[in-house]
Structures are given as structure tokens and as C-alpha cells.
Amino acid sequence: MAEYAWPKMSERSLIGKRISRLDGAQKAGGRAKYGSDQNPQRLLYAAILTSPHARAKLTSIDLSAAKSSPGVTAVIAVEEVGKEVQWEGTILAAVAAETELQARDAVRKIRVEYQVLPHVVKDDDVAKAGNNAKPAGEQVQGDPDAAKSSAAFTSQGFYGLPVLTHCCLEPHGQTVQWSGNEITVWSSTQAVSNYAGDLGAQLEVPATSIKVHQDHIGGGFGSKFQSDQWGAFCARLSKESGGRPVKFFHDRNIELMIAGNRPSHYAKVTVGADASGKITLWESESWSSGGIGGGNIPPIPYVFTKIPNQRKNHNAISTNNGGQRAWRAPNHPQASYLTCCAMDDLAAKMGKDPLELFLTNCELTTREDAYRRQLNKAAKHIDWTSKWKGRGKSRQGYLAKGLGIGVNTWGGAGHESTATARIHPDGTVEIECGTQDLGTGTRTIMTQVAADTLGLPMEGIRLKIGDNAYPASGGSGGSTTVGGVSSSTRIAATDALNLLFEKVAPSLDNAAPGDLEAKNGRVYVKGNPSKGMSWAEACKKLGVAPIEVQGRNNPRNPRGLNTGGVAGVQMAEVTVDMETGVVVLDKIVAVQDIGLVVNPKTAESQVYGAMIMNVCGSLYEERVVDQITGRMLNADMEFYKLAGAPDIGEMICELEVDEENDSRGIIGLGEPPTVGGLAAIGNAVANAIGVRVPMVPLTPRRVLDALNGRNS
Amino acid sequence: MQAFTYANPKTLKEALASLAGSWDEAAVLAGGTDLLSLMKQDVYAPKKVVNIKGLKELKGMERTGDGGFRIGAAVTIDELMKNRLLGEEFPALRAAAQGITSPQMRNMGTVGGDLCQRPRCWYYRNGFGLLATGTDGKSLVPSGENEFHAILGHGNKAFFVSASSFGPALVAYGAKLKIASASGVREVNAEDFFRVPASATEREVDLKPNEILTEIVLPVSRGSQSATYEVRQKEAFDWPLVTASVMVKLSGGNVSEARIALGHVAPTPWRSKEAEQAITGKAITEASVESAATAAVAAASPLSQNAYKVQLAKVALKRALLAAKG
Structure with missing residues (x-):
């Protein structure tokens, strides 16, 4: 049985290194062909x-x-x-x-x-939805009525997130x-x-x-x-x-109308806590819509799933709009917003620092230690202890500052993937896989894995992906790609190398093939680099026929190469112009649990991109539909607003790379950092201005309406 | 976009001869940042497009004989921003240009184009006409999505807001616009150039289909102080929510003359004589700008979703007046 385990952190030549995207210059220079x-x-x-x-x-x-x-x-x-x-x-x-x-x-x-x-195109009022609302049936856990009457504090709030579109740059x-x-x-x-x-x-x-x-x-x-x-x-x-x-x-307008959207989520939430701030009650009436098919049930309470007493009702509202599609961590950003905003409002009602409230309730999560550690780390990055003041207490002139928290969780285990490794007698190596590089760096990390496994430089690997003539590999969604393709590549390359060792061993004083290793472009007896030969010489031993092996990641038995399950915390700092309602994001911090990181640079890039999406979703993005005409009014990139470079603020990303996390194997990172930022920014604005703005995006209209007691 | 013929005249005279008596026949193309969008979205389909960007008569910025300043209508926003003299003497205009934060818009868009661009009203851009008319013949705006629409001067009919960034500043400076046609040149006050259309077939500017806006003439600015304040949600390219441009002359610490215009609150740049009167004779203080701002929006009649713009208009005006004071 071959040994596929990832090399120790200290023994990796390319895995774990900050290698720039192989196609970066091509893309930046406009030479990449779509x-x-x-x-x-x-x-x-x-x-x-x-x-x-x-x-x-x-x-x-x-x-x-x-x-x-x-x-x-x-x-x-x-x-x-x-x-x-x-x-x-x-x-x-x-x-x-x-x-x-x-x-x-x-x-x-x-x-x-x-x-x-x-037609019905609006989804923001469940009372007006009539027959378009389909109740999911009440879910009860524990004794919510008793919990409500015995709670030392309760807080009620309404929170909402409208439909967003994917708005892919390439339609x-x-x-x-x-x-x-x-x-x-x-x-x-x-x-x-x-x-x-x-x-x-x-x-x-x-x-x-x-x-x-x-x-x-x-x-x-x-x-x-x-x-x-x-x-x-x-x-x-x-x-x-x-x-x-x-x-x-598609033209941009049709792209925004019909080519996918993230469903809306709205909820009236009541949370209750005992005198120490431990949450004992969750009640929610939620509704959502992603078009004619209705909307999904949000996974609430999010992360703090062990709240003992819960009552939940949900309605799926069907509307005459283009249908929803999976949007980076489906339902998680919304659930995180609904949960973390309700918790932040509870803290405000108790006159308590929300950081304390979140820390107190980590025991209601399934990763208590991770969230506690991450809350403390993120707080340090954003200087929470010295900066945080109570709601509405940090105003200077017409500017007010605020801090907020959001949390995330995700799976991220590798999908089904097969890859072929082929070593030619001339020493060249091909890896073939029917995967795709979504811009996440798949090309780069697969090359790192193959090259590291074979002891070659990056240039020693010819990676071929993006074609269905290559071995089948899963779709890139749900943060499953990096675990899947890295594992299939590792297995294929390891098996190919072992076959090469069999051909080479007789020339090395009949060493056992299992005693050989390949490093730094050489094949040699373990621990004795002088007893060996260059990679090119080794491959000549193949004669005329290449070695070809296929490796497979079986999600049911990933052999320790990949796994799932992460936690993360985001915190945001904002400045709000109290007279104009304009919110500026000063800083956003992400502390993210992750397994083995193949490439910290592309991994961090995932987090930065996700945080930018959080800025867009919390401040700017919203599908605007008109009930009279049934039309989407902002199917363009002028009033369907996205952040530009000056709107993003400072971004801090801490990936928790350490021996313990590394030993879990690879975990995908695409989804989790898109979760938590909305809540962090929404809570930061509530902290700054002293009142809750129920709906994102936090436009000047919504901020001023909240400050003036108007209902927008 | 529908097929059209393209004219590339070498002189203003040739350009004027290429135009026609109706907007359907011919359209003027300068930077194209608005016209091409309208054509691509099938909101407008002129049979002919007449390119004027290269016309020498429409270029250049220089001091006029009487100490004022001339800006060719085809001067780009970027060229305007880089003109040191203009920036020093007409800071309200430069500040308005700085609010256009898209490099592409600055490079392609022209000053004349900014004044002549069509409204950004999303009902208009989605094909419901300039007055956003529904099937019942009434405007869709009052009971529709109106957060960016007018709070002043809409007459319960024309709810779009003028999209011009420079309009309010030009009104505040008392600028004049020169308009050429085959039969000669006429001059209109910037304030009179913008108007509220009575029907969807009218334009929101005083320009006939056979005319070309050729230049903007600013009067002498000496002795005056001016500023523009823009409320915009994003730092990157975004349309203003509200702007205010002010020009004041001070005598003995008090305002002796004021011209005040708000932008993005009405179908035209909105000159507020009420605010001008309220500030005239007074020193510029927190209290006096508050009363001027209150006067400016006294007649506001906000729609279901844009009450917040009343506050924005007040804030923008207050900040512009305080900035003009220096």
C-alpha cells in the first residue's frame, strides 16, 4: 500500500509556499483566452x-x-x-x-x-405574499415559552437581506x-x-x-x-x-435578471438570555425568496446551534423573478447576518460588550475552542478592547465610529476527482485532470502538489486542465476543488513515482524501490543524495514507454489527504457620516480556520475576494424590482452597485496555519470567508450610530431612515 | 443598438449642416459615455450620428477679454480638472469634476456632454420614457422605486433628476452657454438652459435638434468665493445623491451676494433663491447656513422613498457654504 500522506511541514519544497498564480501575467496582460x-x-x-x-x-x-x-x-x-x-x-x-x-x-x-x-415581484413583506408564501412548518426544540418567561433579558429585532445577483464579470x-x-x-x-x-x-x-x-x-x-x-x-x-x-x-442586463441570484432572507427574531448573558432562547419567523421556486430555510440560529430552546417558522415566497442559483456558501451569509445581528442587539439591550456576549456563548457552538480563540485574535487585530465603546457613544462631530462581529462555518472536503500522471522517458511530466481553474489558483496549486511530490521545480510539470478529454473531476463549488484535485494529483504522482523507482532501483546497487526518494531534481537512496542520479537520467531508465497512472480522490475515503469543517470570525470597523448616512468601511479582519494550506498567497486571495463581496453586499448590492411593471430597474452596473478599489478599506486576513490544523489535511476555503462580514459590518454600523439598520445594504437612505425613525 | 450612418465632419459648419430637424434623424456624439449606452439599450435609435469630438471650435480653455473664462464644449472632464487657472478661480467647478471618479468617464466625457446627458432615471433607461409613464398614462415614479428621484420642482410630473455634475456650479457662477446652429449663434444663461419638459418628446435642455452647444463662458470670479459639496455613497464611480454649489461675495464679513444651486434634487439644477435670500446680509456661521439650508428645502415635496434626500440637500448646502467661506 503506497503512502500518500502529505510530507511534514518542514519537508515540503513547494506545498505551503507563496507562489504567484501561474496564469497571473497572462490574465493581467489580456492574453488569457476565455x-x-x-x-x-x-x-x-x-x-x-x-x-x-x-x-x-x-x-x-x-x-x-x-x-x-x-x-x-x-x-x-x-x-x-x-x-x-x-x-x-x-x-x-x-x-x-x-x-x-x-x-x-x-x-x-x-x-x-x-x-x-x-405578477408578484416583491418579497420584503411576508404579510403581502398571500398564496405565494408556503409555510415550512414550525420547528420547536426545548421549551421556548418557559425560556421566554424566565429569561433575564430578551431582545426582538427585524433583519433582512435582499436578493443579490452573481454579477459575474464574464456573463x-x-x-x-x-x-x-x-x-x-x-x-x-x-x-x-x-x-x-x-x-x-x-x-x-x-x-x-x-x-x-x-x-x-x-x-x-x-x-x-x-x-x-x-x-x-x-x-x-x-x-x-x-x-x-x-x-x-448574455448582455449585462439579462445576465443580472436571469443568470442566477442569491435569495433574500428576512427574519423577525427574539433572543433571550440569562443574567450572565448565556443565550437560552431563539425564536424566529423567517421568509425568503429566490424567484418562482420560493426560498430556502436559513440555517438559524447559525453557529450557535446549541441554544437550548428554539421555535422557528419559515415561509418560502415565490415571486415572478429569475431563479436563484447557488451563491458562494448558499444561505450561510444570510443566516450569519440574522443570527449575529440578533446577538449584537441582545448585547446592546443588556448594556454588554458584544465581544463578551459572543465569548460567553461559544459553548453553544460545536467548535467552542476555535471560536473563542478566533474572537480573541480578531479582537486584537482590530484593537477591540481599546476602541469599543457602547452604542452611539463614539461620535465626534458628524462622524461616528463602530465595531462589529460576525462568524462563519463551512465544510470544504474534497470532491470526487481523478487525475492522470504521466512521466515520459525524456523526463517531462504531464498531469491531466478535467477540473477547471475558477480564478482561485487551481492551476497553480495542482502544479505545486505534483512538483513537490516528484521533487521537481514548478517548470518540471506540464499541467493540463479545462477539457473533458481529461480524467473526470468534480464541479468547482462548495469549496471542494482544492481538496479533490490536490488529493487526486498527489495519489497519481506518488504512484507514478513509485513505478519510476522500480525502474531505477536496479541501477542503484539493487536498492529496494521503497528506499528511494525524489528531491531537488534527483532520484536517490533515502538520506544519501550522492547515491542516485538526476531526474532526467532516472527517466531514461523507462526506455521508450512512459509511465501513466491515474489517481482518484474518493470522498468517502480521502486517506487523510483532505477533510472538512472550519470556523471563522470577522470583525469590521466603520465610520458613518451621521448627517449623510454614508458608511465608510475602515477595516475588516478575517481570522479563518483552515487545514493544510497548499498556497498561502492564493488562499489569502480567496479571503480578500470574499471580504470584498461582504463589503459589496453590506453596503451597495441589491436587486431593485418594480412591483407595478414587474421589471428589474437596476440590471446594469451603474445602479447595481459594487465596491470600487477606494471603497474597500484595510483588509486583514489571518489564516490559522499550524501543525494541528495542518494535520487535518486540505480543506477548501472558497465559501467560509464570504460569511460573517455582512454581520460584522451591519453590527459595526449599529454600534456607530446607536440604532439598528435592519436591512442591508446600508445605504444613506436606510441609515438616515433608521436614525430618523422612518421605515425603509 | 440599431444601424446608423456616421458623419465625421471637419468643421463646426459641416457638423451643423449634418444635423436635422428632429432628434430621430441625427444625434450629436462627443465622448459617447451617455449616447452609446442609450443606443445599446435601445432607448434611443438615431438614424445618423454626428461626431463632434475632434472639432477645433469646441476645444480649448482660455481667459476671455473681460477676465472671465471660456471652456470649449468638447473639452474633456480630465482636461478641465488639469487646468490650474480654472481650478484656482472656479473651485466649485473643479470640485464638481472631482466628483466624477471614473478615469474612463473623465478621459472620454466632455463638459458639454455632461450638460446635455439624459437623466439616469431607471424608468427612463428601461424604456418607460422621459416621464416614466405607465400603461395608465401616469408616472410610475410616485408609487414605484423613487429613492433617487426628485424632491423639488417635479410638479408631480417630471420626477427624474438632472444628471449634470457641472450644471449646479455653472448656475451658481452665472455662466452663459453658446449654442450654434446653421443660422447663427445664440447665448443662454446656464440657469435657463435646463428646463422641465412638458412632454416625453421634449428635451430637458434648451437645445434644438439642429443645434450644438459650443462653449461655456464663465464671468469674472474675482471677489467671489465658491464651493461644491457632493454627497455620494461610493468613493469609486457612483452618481451623486445630492450636490450643492454656491458662489458668495463677502463684504465686511457678511454675504453681499449669493448664488446657490442644488444638484440631483430636481429635473434641473435647482437654483434656490430662498437660500440666497436667507444668507444674504449675514455672516456665514453654523446658524446662518442652517437657516439657508432650511429655506432651500422648505418647498421640498419628497416621494415615498426619498425623504432622506431632503436632509442630504440641507447638509450638502451647509457644507458647501462653510467650505466657500474657507
């Missing part, structure tokens, strides 16, 4: 017609004028007459033409008649060629290995006929797992256009 950069010969362009109505029945669709429009090669009805459209932006028809302009001109000529039907889409029996897709997907099966099912063609290739992707955040209807109609347009390739990517 799916939308692919311009195969005789390329056609697709455009779509979408519904301007949030709900309507299609009574007729006339494609004839579009079909005869100049340059048009194919027109497809995506929806049929009689269909009831359930959200604005529903794709009704698609056109392929020689130029983008001709495709759009043809779309304008499609005649559609609608019977407009009543959803693809370039597709369906020529003869073969389909080639240049995709923008989080799941290269799964794409062919998904598209094949839509088109009723075998997955084996579909080639998928992707070097880079401009963001997915959970919204790009499917081939989607645009993958299918784009392929059909290609087929109907005689097999010419067709390119289709």
Missing part, C-alpha cells in the same frame, strides 16, 4: 428575444420576418405559444446571424403577443460548433467534466459526442454549473446553420 474570446473560422453570432413581462401567457410568436432578415442563418423558438412566462427576461427566441448587429436587428423583427397576467454563455455528429463547446462553466452530460441530455445526443474546452472563466460563484438553455439553443443554431460555430454571451 470562451468569449474564441473566434473559430466562419463564426456566427446569436442574439435573443426576452420577455419584458414578469408574468404573461404567450399568445403568438411570429418568427417569419426574423428568418428573412439580412444575414440570418437560423431562428429558434425557445418557448412555445401557450407557455406562461414567469419572469422578466425569460428567453423566448434566439437568432444566429453573420454579425451581432444583424442578429439583433432580426430579433427586433420577431412579433410576440402576450396576455399579460398579474454566462459559450461558443459552440455542432458539425456532423460532433459538438465542440468553448464554455464558461464551473464543471467542465459534467458539462457534456448535461448538454447531451438537453440535446438528446450522447455525452461522448461533446467536446468541452475551457482555459479560463471570468467568475461563477455557484451560478455556472449547468449547460443551460443557452448552451442548447446555441448548439441548435449551429446545427441549423450548417455546422458553423455560434457565439452567445
